[in-house]
Amino acid sequence: MAKNRILFIEDEEALQHSMGRALEFAGFAVLQALDGEAGVAIAKKEKPDLIMLDLILPKMDGFEVLKALKKEVTTKDIPVMVLTNLESSRDVDKVIAMGATTYLVKANYELKELIAKIKETLATSAKQ
Amino acid sequence: MGAVTIMAMLSTYILAQRELAEEPELVALVVIVVTTIVFVIGHFIIDGFTKVAELSRMKTEFVSITSHQLRTPLAGLRWSIESILSGKYGTLNQRQEEFFSIIKESADRMIKLVSDLLDVSRVETKEVVMHFTSVSFQQVIRDVVADVLPLAKASNVDIILNVPKDVRPVLADDLRLHIVVQNIIDNAVKYIVGKGTVTIELYEKDAEVTLKVSDTGAGIPEEDQQKIFQKFFRAENVKKLKTQGTGLGMFITRSYVLFMHGTLRMESAEGRGTTFWVSFPAAS
Numbered sequence: 001m002a003k004n005r006i007l008f009i010e011d012e013e014a015l016q017h018s019m020g021r022a023l024e025f026a027g028f029a030v031l032q033a034l035d036g037e038a039g040v041a042i043a044k045k046e047k048p049d050l051i052m053l054d055l056i057l058p059k060m061d062g063f064e065v066l067k068a069l070k071k072e073v074t075t076k077d078i079p080v081m082v083l084t085n086l087e088s089s090r091d092v093d094k095v096i097a098m099g100a101t102t103y104l105v106k107a108n109y110e111l112k113e114l115i116a117k118i119k120e121t122l123a124t125s126a127k128q
Numbered sequence: 129m130g131a132v133t134i135m136a137m138l139s140t141y142i143l144a145q146r147e148l149a150e151e152p153e154l155v156a157l158v159v160i161v162v163t164t165i166v167f168v169i170g171h172f173i174i175d176g177f178t179k180v181a182e183l184s185r186m187k188t189e190f191v192s193i194t195s196h197q198l199r200t201p202l203a204g205l206r207w208s209i210e211s212i213l214s215g216k217y218g219t220l221n222q223r224q225e226e227f228f229s230i231i232k233e234s235a236d237r238m239i240k241l242v243s244d245l246l247d248v249s250r251v252e253t254k255e256v257v258m259h260f261t262s263v264s265f266q267q268v269i270r271d272v273v274a275d276v277l278p279l280a281k282a283s284n285v286d287i288i289l290n291v292p293k294d295v296r297p298v299l300a301d302d303l304r305l306h307i308v309v310q311n312i313i314d315n316a317v318k319y320i321v322g323k324g325t326v327t328i329e330l331y332e333k334d335a336e337v338t339l340k341v342s343d344t345g346a347g348i349p350e351e352d353q354q355k356i357f358q359k360f361f362r363a364e365n366v367k368k369l370k371t372q373g374t375g376l377g378m379f380i381t382r383s384y385v386l387f388m389h390g391t392l393r394m395e396s397a398e399g400r401g402t403t404f405w406v407s408f409p410a411a412s
Contacts, residue, residue, distance in 0.1 A: 014204035
């Protein structure tokens with residue numbers, strides 16, 4: 001069975017490394033982008049099954065990435081989990097209104113909890 | 129500001145006219161002096177309010193940016209250590225596992241401290257935005273107990289639950305209610321020395337749902353009982369236990385209970401234990 005592909009758009013290399021390995025061990029294929037522009041380009045080309053998106057990013061911030069993804073026919077239905085360390089109700093409401101599936105504060109979750117949430121989101125997305 | 133000045137001028141002119149009808153120059157002087165005084169005072173007041181609002185905005189932005197900047201490397205640290213401890217980079221020997229567990233514990237404490245400081249900042253600047261919904265108190269208790277059970281077992285603490293299914297949900301902010309219940313139950317478990325019991329009860333009375341948490345722990349000395357709701361306060365008897373804590377939990381708990389229109393009550397006796405009651409309106 002083909003592996004689910006996850007695109008992780010995150011500029012911190014330490015987080016890319018640890019999350020990337022954890023996702024691989026959990027049986028996912030991992031695509032990585034270190035800035036917003038690269039994230040949008042990879043999403044359009046590869047059409048992953050799920051996107052994990054940071055909000056503070058170089059070149060194009062997470063809000064602009066989300067807007068671009070939801071505007072594009074080929075990427076608008078890909079579930080997007082926002083994974084950030086910002087924690088403001090305004091940001092949460094904004095990204096959910098823009099079409100993100102979930103808003104998670106990175107520092108509040110262990111890797112195994114995030115992997116469980118990813119599996120949950122993919123399962124929900126597959127049913128729709 | 130302009131409207132206030134004009135009104136001050138007109139009022140002064142009318143009053144001065146009545147009193148000083150024979151002396152128009154004096155009337156004009158009085159009007160000018162009073163108007164100037166009103167304008168200058170008004171300018172300082174408005175400037176003061178503007179500066180206060182700007183300072184508040186800067187403080188909020190500073191806290192938001194700082195917490196983000198602090199949390200990012202902490203998340204990296206936590207995830208990396210978690211990966212090492214899980215064995216993904218090779219099997220650790222016992223000493224290595226112990227050392228990495230200590231590092232992880234420190235990272236977890238720093239993350240908790242940053243979160244607590246952020247909560248305190250929001251409370252103090254009244255930036256807490258509550259999303260009130262009908263929340264199942266039973267589910268919140270189940271989530272928190274599941275989270276605290278490993279610590280309770282490791283500490284030889286029994287948890288007794290009396291949480292009926294038929295108690296109505298409450299009108300509250302789900303996330304903040306979790307924080308309130310987590311802080312109360314965490315403390316109940318943490319401050320028990322040796323073997324002990326935490327009893328968690330939920331009941332409904334007079335359209336209010338009450339959570340009662342009793343422990344057989346260290347208790348709080350009478351002279352400290354009001355102080356535990358202050359920021360960074362930790363009673364002397366628990367400092368001696370060397371139990372970890374930020375000293376912010378009770379401040380945050382009480383603040384969130386009040387923001388959710390609930391009530392919080394406590395009784396405690398040093399050496400015998402503590403009971404908390406927290407109540408919220410039942411959702412219709």
